[in-house]
Amino acid sequence: MIYAQNLTKVYGGKTVLNIESLEIPKGQSFGLVGNNGAGKTTFFSLLLDLIQPTTGKVINNEIQVNISEAWKPFTSAFIDETFLIGYLTPEEYFYFIGELRGQSKKDVDELLTSFEDFFHGEILGQKKYLRDLSKGNQKKVGIVASFIGEPQVIILDEPFANLDPTTQIRLKAIIKKLGQDREVTVLVSSHDLIHVTEVCERIVVLNNGGIVKDIQTSTETLKELELFFSG
Amino acid sequence: MFVNKYIIYYLVMDIYIRYMLQKMPVLNIKPLLYLPFKKSQVVYYSLGKTIFSFFNWAHAFFFVPFSIVLIIEGYNPLGVIGWHLGIMALFYCNNFINIMMNNKDSIFYPLVAILAIFGICQYYEWFDITVYSSPVFNMFYDIPWTAIIPWAALIGLYFGAFNYFKNNMYLDAGLATKHAIAKSEDYTWLNRFGNLGTFLKNDIKLIKRNKRSKTTVIMSFIFLFYGLLFFTNSIEAYDNPVWKIFAGIFISGGFLFSFGQFVPSWDSSYYPLMMSQNIQYKEYLSSKWYLIIIATIISTVLSVFYLYFGWDAYLAIIVGAIYNIGVNSYLVLWGGAYIKTPIDLTSNKKAFGDKQAFNVKTLLLTLPKLILPIVIYGLGHYLINPTAGYLFVALTGILGFAFKNLVFRKIEEVYKKEKYKTLLAYKQKA
Numbered sequence: 200m201i202y203a204q205n206l207t208k209v210y211g212g213k214t215v216l217n218i219e220s221l222e223i224p225k226g227q228s229f230g231l232v233g234n235n236g237a238g239k240t241t242f243f244s245l246l247l248d249l250i251q252p253t254t255g256k257v258i259n260n261e262i263q264v265n266i267s268e269a270w271k272p273f274t275s276a277f278i279d280e281t282f283l284i285g286y287l288t289p290e291e292y293f294y295f296i297g298e299l300r301g302q303s304k305k306d307v308d309e310l311l312t313s314f315e316d317f318f319h320g321e322i323l324g325q326k327k328y329l330r331d332l333s334k335g336n337q338k339k340v341g342i343v344a345s346f347i348g349e350p351q352v353i354i355l356d357e358p359f360a361n362l363d364p365t366t367q368i369r370l371k372a373i374i375k376k377l378g379q380d381r382e383v384t385v386l387v388s389s390h391d392l393i394h395v396t397e398v399c400e401r402i403v404v405l406n407n408g409g410i411v412k413d414i415q416t417s418t419e420t421l422k423e424l425e426l427f428f429s430g
Numbered sequence: 431m432f433v434n435k436y437i438i439y440y441l442v443m444d445i446y447i448r449y450m451l452q453k454m455p456v457l458n459i460k461p462l463l464y465l466p467f468k469k470s471q472v473v474y475y476s477l478g479k480t481i482f483s484f485f486n487w488a489h490a491f492f493f494v495p496f497s498i499v500l501i502i503e504g505y506n507p508l509g510v511i512g513w514h515l516g517i518m519a520l521f522y523c524n525n526f527i528n529i530m531m532n533n534k535d536s537i538f539y540p541l542v543a544i545l546a547i548f549g550i551c552q553y554y555e556w557f558d559i560t561v562y563s564s565p566v567f568n569m570f571y572d573i574p575w576t577a578i579i580p581w582a583a584l585i586g587l588y589f590g591a592f593n594y595f596k597n598n599m600y601l602d603a604g605l606a607t608k609h610a611i612a613k614s615e616d617y618t619w620l621n622r623f624g625n626l627g628t629f630l631k632n633d634i635k636l637i638k639r640n641k642r643s644k645t646t647v648i649m650s651f652i653f654l655f656y657g658l659l660f661f662t663n664s665i666e667a668y669d670n671p672v673w674k675i676f677a678g679i680f681i682s683g684g685f686l687f688s689f690g691q692f693v694p695s696w697d698s699s700y701y702p703l704m705m706s707q708n709i710q711y712k713e714y715l716s717s718k719w720y721l722i723i724i725a726t727i728i729s730t731v732l733s734v735f736y737l738y739f740g741w742d743a744y745l746a747i748i749v750g751a752i753y754n755i756g757v758n759s760y761l762v763l764w765g766g767a768y769i770k771t772p773i774d775l776t777s778n779k780k781a782f783g784d785k786q787a788f789n790v791k792t793l794l795l796t797l798p799k800l801i802l803p804i805v806i807y808g809l810g811h812y813l814i815n816p817t818a819g820y821l822f823v824a825l826t827g828i829l830g831f832a833f834k835n836l837v838f839r840k841i842e843e844v845y846k847k848e849k850y851k852t853l854l855a856y857k858q859k860a
Contacts, residue, residue, distance in 0.1 A: 279702075282703040299709060301708075326613065327612050328612045330776070
C-alpha cells in the first residue's frame with residue numbers, strides 16, 4: 200500500500216530522515232517508535248505531502264504523493280492540533296470533514312454513535328468550541344474525525360499521548376479492531392512501547408532518522424524494544 | 431480654546447479604541463505566578479508596563495507639538511503647562527479605567543451608547559454636553575494648579591486597579607480565560623452549493639466567531655466612510671476628479687482589502703488539515719472569492735448615502751465596485767499566496783499591519799489594484815469625458831470577470847507552488 204524509496208529529508212545540512220526502502224502492505228497495522236527527533240513526524244509529514252522530500256519518493260496505493268493529489272480521498276490523518284479547526288464545535292467539525300469526504304450527515308451521525316463510549320460524554324453536545332476543549336478531548340475529536348469516510352490509510356501521530364487511562368484502553372481496542380480489517384492500513388507512532396506492541400502487528404524503530412529495527416510483533420517484542428531503548 | 435470643546439469626545443474615543451485593541455497585562459502574568467515573586471510585585475510590574483504602552487504615548491504626538499505652538503502663539507505658558515499635564519493625566523486615567531473594565535461588555539457598550547446619544551444631541555443642537563465639559567478643560571488652563579485634580583484621580587485609579595488586580599490574581603478568577611458558549615450551526619441553506627457551500631459555511635463561522643476577523647469586518651465598515659474625505663471637498667489635494675475612482679474602490683472594497691489580502695492566512699492555524707484533506711484548491715478559493723464579492727456588493731448598497739453628494743459620487747462607487755469584483759478580487763487572492771503571515775484568530779495583535787505583509791510582490795500587486803483604475807479613468811476623463819472614464823473602468827472590470835476560470839487556474843498554480851513554503855511559514859506561531 201505504502202512504499203518509501205530512498206527517502207531523505209535534510210534540514211540545513213542535517214539529515215533528519217533517511218529511509219532506503221520501506222514497504223507497508225495493505226491492511227497492516229504498523230507501529231513507529233523512536234525518541235524525540237528520531238524522524239517519526241517527519242516521515243508522517245512526508246506521507247501527507249506536507250513537506251518536500253530532499254530525495255526519494257513516497258508512493259501511496261500506486262500514487263506518488265508529491266506529484267498527484269489522488270491519494271487524498273482514501274487517506275486520513277491526525278497529526279496534531281493543526282488538524283483541528285478551533286472555532287468549530289466538535290459536531291460542526293465532524294460534519295465539515297464528512298462533507299469533504301462525501302459523507303452525509305446521517306453517515307457521520309452513525310459513525311459518531313459507535314464512538315459514544317470513546318467520547319465518554321465529553322465531546323458531543325458540550326456547547327464548547329474545539330479550542331476550549333482540553334488537550335485530551337481535542338485528541339479524541341481528531342482521532343475519530345480521521346475515521347470518517349472509510350479511509351484505507353489512517354495515520355495517527357502519538358494518538359495515546361494526553362489521553363486518560365480509560366480512553367487509552369478504549370483506543371487500543373479501536374485500533375486493534377481496525378487492524379483486523381484487511382482493507383485498512385493503520386500507521387501509529389508512539390512513545391509508549393507497551394501500547395504499540397499491543398496494537399501493532401509490525402513495529403519499526405527509528406533512530407536519528409534511520410530504521411534500526413523492523414520487527415513482526417511477538418511476545419518477545421516488548422523486551423527487545425525495552426532493551427534497545429535502555430541502551 | 432476650541433480644542434477644549436471636543437476633547438471630551440477625544441477622550442471617550444480613546445477609551446473606545448483602547449477597549450477594542452489594547453492588550454490586557456493579565457495575559458502575560460500566568461508564567462510569573464509560579465516564580466518566587468511577591469504578588470504585589472507582579473501587579474506593580476504589569477501595571478507599570480501598561481504605562482509605556484503605545485496607546486499612552488501616542489497622544490504625545492498631538493499634544494506636545496500642540497502645546498508648544500500654543501506657547502509660541504503667546505498663550506500663558508503656565509496655563510498651557512497646567513492644561514497639558516491635566517489632559518495627559520486624563521489619558522492615563524483612561525489607561526487604568528480600561529484595565530478595570532477589562533472586557534466587561536456590560537459596562538462598555540452602555541457607555542458607548544450614551545456617548546452616541548450625546549453626539550447626536552449635539553449634532554441636532556438639542557443638548558450640548560461640551561457646554562458642561564469644556565469649562566473643566568478650560569479650568570486647567572485658567573487656574574494651572576487645578577491640574578492636580580486629574581493627577582489625584584489618576585493616583586486613585588492606579589491604586590484601584592492595583593487592588594482589583596491583586597484580588598483577582600487567581601487562575602480561576604481574573605486570570606481565567608473566558609469560554610464562550612458554543613452553539614452548533616448548520617446553515618443547511620448553503621448545502622445546495624455543494625462543496626462550495628461547505629467552505630462558505632466554515633468561512634461564515636470563521637468571521638463570526640473570531641476576534642480578529644470581526645475586527646476586519648468593523649474595519650471594512652469604517653472604510654465606507656472613507657469617501658467623505660473626498661466627496662465633501664474638505665481636503666483640497668483630493669479635489670482632482672481621478673481621486674473619485676480611488677475613493678470608489680476603497681469604499682466598496684473595504685472588506686476585499688482587509689479580509690482578502692490575508693487569504694489563505696485566515697486558515698493558517700489548521701492549514702496542514704486543509705492540505706491533507708480531500709480538498710480542491712479551486713473550491714477553496716471560490717468560497718473566499720464569493721465571500722469577497724458578496725461583501726463588495728453589500729458595501730456598495732450600504733454606501734447609497736453618498737447619493738447625497740450627487741449621482742456622480744455614487745457612480746464612482748459603483749464603478750469602483752465593478753472593478754473590485756472583476757479585477758481586484760483576483761489580485762488579492764493572488765497576493766495572499768505570497769503573504770504567508772500566520773494569523774492568530776483569537777487576538778487582535780498585528781491586526782493593523784505587519785512587516786511581513788509588505789514585501790515586493792505584494793507591493794507590486796497594489797499597482798494594478800489602485801493605480802491602474804486611476805490611470806484608466808484618467809485616460810477616459812481627459813481624452814474624452816468623465817462618463818467615458820467611468821465606462822472604461824467598468825469595462826475593465828467586466829472584462830476581468832469574463833476571464834474568471836483562466837485566472838483561477840493561474841492562482842491555483844501559484845498556491846500549489848507556494849504550498850510547502852506556506853506550511854512552513856504557518857508553523858512559526860503568530
